[in-house]
Amino acid sequence: MMMTTTTMMMMICVWWWQAHVVAAFEQSLSNMTQRLQQLTVTSQQKVLIIYRSLCLSLFLCLCVLFCLSVYLSRRSWGGGWEQ
Numbered sequence: 001m002m003m004t005t006t007t008m009m010m011m012i013c014v015w016w017w018q019a020h021v022v023a024a025f026e027q028s029l030s031n032m033t034q035r036l037q038q039l040t041v042t043s044q045q046k047v048l049i050i051y052r053s054l055c056l057s058l059f060l061c062l063c064v065l066f067c068l069s070v071y072l073s074r075r076s077w078g079g080g081w082e083q
Contacts, residue, residue, distance in 0.1 A: 003011075
């Protein structure tokens with residue numbers, strides 16, 4: 001079976017269109033991958049900030065509890081802070 005010029009042109013156009021669709025899809029996929037990586041880094045940074053904040057809060061709570069326990073133990077001895 002022999003192809004006509006019109007059939008060959010149509011096949012070339014379909015091939016060209018498919019190649020552009022694939023290229024556009026690959027570019028879109030690449031953009032989405034880059035965005036996901038950015039979001040991952042941003043999320044990791046936020047988790048680290050929250051973790052550090054929680055550690056600082058825990059440390060401050062422990063300091064307050066320690067000071068309170070010292071204060072209460074001195075009060076129970078009847079001497080207050082003057083001793």
